[in-house]
Amino acid sequence: MTPESVTADPLANLFNRALNGDRRAIARLFTRIENDGDALRDVMRLAHPHAGNAEIVGITGPPGAGKSTIADRLVHAAREDDRTIGVLAVDPTSPFSGGSVLGDRIRMRDHYLDPDVFIRSIATKGAHGGLAAVCRAGVNLLDALGKDLILVETVGVGQTELDIMGVADIVAVVLVPEAGDTVQAMKAGLLEIADIFVVNKADRDGAGQMASAIRAMLSLDPMPDEWKPRLLMTQAHLGEGIPELYEETRLRLRDMKDAGRLTERRKRQATDELTRLVTSSLTAEVLRAMSEDQALLKIVAGVKSGDLDPYSAAERIADSLWRHST
Amino acid sequence: MTPESVTADPLANLFNRALNGDRRAIARLFTRIENDGDALRDVMRLAHPHAGNAEIVGITGPPGAGKSTIADRLVHAAREDDRTIGVLAVDPTSPFSGGSVLGDRIRMRDHYLDPDVFIRSIATKGAHGGLAAVCRAGVNLLDALGKDLILVETVGVGQTELDIMGVADIVAVVLVPEAGDTVQAMKAGLLEIADIFVVNKADRDGAGQMASAIRAMLSLDPMPDEWKPRLLMTQAHLGEGIPELYEETRLRLRDMKDAGRLTERRKRQATDELTRLVTSSLTAEVLRAMSEDQALLKIVAGVKSGDLDPYSAAERIADSLWRHST
Numbered sequence: 001m002t003p004e005s006v007t008a009d010p011l012a013n014l015f016n017r018a019l020n021g022d023r024r025a026i027a028r029l030f031t032r033i034e035n036d037g038d039a040l041r042d043v044m045r046l047a048h049p050h051a052g053n054a055e056i057v058g059i060t061g062p063p064g065a066g067k068s069t070i071a072d073r074l075v076h077a078a079r080e081d082d083r084t085i086g087v088l089a090v091d092p093t094s095p096f097s098g099g100s101v102l103g104d105r106i107r108m109r110d111h112y113l114d115p116d117v118f119i120r121s122i123a124t125k126g127a128h129g130g131l132a133a134v135c136r137a138g139v140n141l142l143d144a145l146g147k148d149l150i151l152v153e154t155v156g157v158g159q160t161e162l163d164i165m166g167v168a169d170i171v172a173v174v175l176v177p178e179a180g181d182t183v184q185a186m187k188a189g190l191l192e193i194a195d196i197f198v199v200n201k202a203d204r205d206g207a208g209q210m211a212s213a214i215r216a217m218l219s220l221d222p223m224p225d226e227w228k229p230r231l232l233m234t235q236a237h238l239g240e241g242i243p244e245l246y247e248e249t250r251l252r253l254r255d256m257k258d259a260g261r262l263t264e265r266r267k268r269q270a271t272d273e274l275t276r277l278v279t280s281s282l283t284a285e286v287l288r289a290m291s292e293d294q295a296l297l298k299i300v301a302g303v304k305s306g307d308l309d310p311y312s313a314a315e316r317i318a319d320s321l322w323r324h325s326t
Numbered sequence: 327m328t329p330e331s332v333t334a335d336p337l338a339n340l341f342n343r344a345l346n347g348d349r350r351a352i353a354r355l356f357t358r359i360e361n362d363g364d365a366l367r368d369v370m371r372l373a374h375p376h377a378g379n380a381e382i383v384g385i386t387g388p389p390g391a392g393k394s395t396i397a398d399r400l401v402h403a404a405r406e407d408d409r410t411i412g413v414l415a416v417d418p419t420s421p422f423s424g425g426s427v428l429g430d431r432i433r434m435r436d437h438y439l440d441p442d443v444f445i446r447s448i449a450t451k452g453a454h455g456g457l458a459a460v461c462r463a464g465v466n467l468l469d470a471l472g473k474d475l476i477l478v479e480t481v482g483v484g485q486t487e488l489d490i491m492g493v494a495d496i497v498a499v500v501l502v503p504e505a506g507d508t509v510q511a512m513k514a515g516l517l518e519i520a521d522i523f524v525v526n527k528a529d530r531d532g533a534g535q536m537a538s539a540i541r542a543m544l545s546l547d548p549m550p551d552e553w554k555p556r557l558l559m560t561q562a563h564l565g566e567g568i569p570e571l572y573e574e575t576r577l578r579l580r581d582m583k584d585a586g587r588l589t590e591r592r593k594r595q596a597t598d599e600l601t602r603l604v605t606s607s608l609t610a611e612v613l614r615a616m617s618e619d620q621a622l623l624k625i626v627a628g629v630k631s632g633d634l635d636p637y638s639a640a641e642r643i644a645d646s647l648w649r650h651s652t
Binding site (some may be wrong): 031042044047048052115267270271272274275277278279281282283285286287290300303304306309310311312313314317318321 | 328366369370373374378402517550588593597599602603604605607608609611612616626629630632635636637639642643644647
């Protein structure tokens with residue numbers, strides 16, 4: 001693709017300009033992805049043939065753990081390594097996120113003149129198809145645009161931390177030594193998704209204790225030692241521990257590639273996404289049919305009036321909608 | 327139905343025995359509902375013609391708020407009122423729940439010899455079709471068996487508190503005066519689902535402050551005053567405030583009936599359940615087809631190998647599965 005390959009499709013034009021490094025075009029593509037489900041789908045189609053080369057590192061953990069600072073420091077480390085970088089912030093509790101243009105500008109300040117760093121906060125509101133879909137699409141886009149490394153920052157609370165599994169090659173879980181934090185994080189399923197544990201603000205009281213607790217938990221895990229999460233201590237605001245963290249992500253990814261586990265993981269992610277897309281499109285169709293189709297409306301009315309129990313009604317509706325059930 | 331209407335269907339027999347007040351049969355029906363999706367569906371079909379007369383009161387709130395104590399006290403109040411009662415505990419954090427037979431027995435002790443009170447904890451593990459489906463089925467069953475009042479106790483954390491909306495006629499949200507509780511509860515969406523706010527352990531420091539905070543929030547809500555949640559103070563372990571709470575639930579339900587809002591709410595609940603059942607059965611079919619159908623397996627393989635983007639693949643699969651899209 002060259003800047004000359006101008007087509008009649010405005011989105012394809014925008015994508016071609018983005019491929020050639022036009023930052024405004026990239027930003028506009030993100031806005032389209034966030035606001036318009038059709039555009040999201042089209043951008044994913046355009047991006048797909050170009051994607052698959054980036055390394056994708058997830059950074060998650062509770063609010064206030066220092067995820068943004070760590071992401072920022074990792075950008076510096078990767079730039080020294082001469083790699084191009086994309087950062088996606090999907091932390092709804094972060095002052096940088098919530099579609100905050102101001103936040104983006106603040107974060108960008110250091111990297112504003114660097115054409116090889118692109119930072120974007122994903123707006124949590126109005127994200128068509130959900131935040132997770134936009135996040136996956138954003139990663140694919142940056143991947144297609146040739147970024148070597150993509151950092152995805154998400155807050156590890158509720159369901160969000162599980163989404164990072166669907167998009168990242170490896171996940172760093174950032175914790176700070178505070179009462180209850182470890183327990184809460186583990187309850188939220190962070191132990192299962194972590195490839196690297198980072199105890200940030202390691203100068204604080206309780207950091208050593210927290211590290212011991214994590215090590216103790218890891219020792220109970222029956223998985224092979226070489227797959228077990230590593231534990232690193234950082235003081236991100238001073239840059240301490242960051243070179244080690246950066247190095248660990250590289251080593252970890254190389255091991256995964258060598259063992260064929262990265263390919264496996266990406267296949268699983270792609271299949272999971274496919275399943276999600278199929279079921280959500282079918283669900284949308286079901287809801288539409290139930291509000292439009294005369295025969296189905298009659299069944300719904302039967303349930304409303306109490307003449308029909310929901311289970312029998314559901315069976316009838318599924319039968320009439322589903323090809324394979326006949 | 328009489329005890330004589332014995333059929334060849336063991337589940338129908340069990341149901342008939344339950345209709346005639348056989349407590350062991352009721353308990354066995356619950357076990358079947360919890361462990362077997364087909365049995366759940368069949369019991370719902372049997373129950374449907376008999377259900378619709380009970381008043382269903384949800385009791386939710388954070389762990390430790392005293393929900394079980396309040397439920398227990400409300401049982402006493404309703405028994406003095408000569409009503410028959412069912413209690414369902416779906417609080418995974420409650421010592422009474424988790425399918426704990428011991429817990430049930432402890433709770434039952436007061437009511438063990440009373441044939442008009444049936445108390446059941448719903449097991450959180452192995453609940454086929456999910457805890458929410460089992461909860462709705464359990465309520466329907468107790469309704470069909472002629473209970474006048476059904477209390478459903480759920481813990482208000484994460485998604486669970488929203489499920490109570492799908493099953494209860496009115497919802498009491500129980501809070502205790504503790505730092506951060508109000509804010510947390512509101513974040514969890516409890517303000518939207520409460521018909522009655524109960525500040526329990528009202529003798530504790532901060533109870534008045536909490537009540538003021540709730541009142542302040544309610545005053546900001548633009549809904550008509552007569553629909554707004556009421557606020558009550560209780561000390562459930564002493565029984566204080568319980569007669570008022572019991573009276574309030576009765577008044578509230580009468581108002582809803584008179585205004586036609588109860589019928590509306592139940593219609594909406596039935597339609598929501600129908601939608602949920604249809605989409606979940608279609609989702610199961612999609613997953614099955616994607617793992618069995620040769621044409622679909624080829625598309626899935628294309629996504630795994632990277633030849634096909636998930637969005638195009640999802641469209642093809644949906645097209646081939648969906649009748650209305652042709």
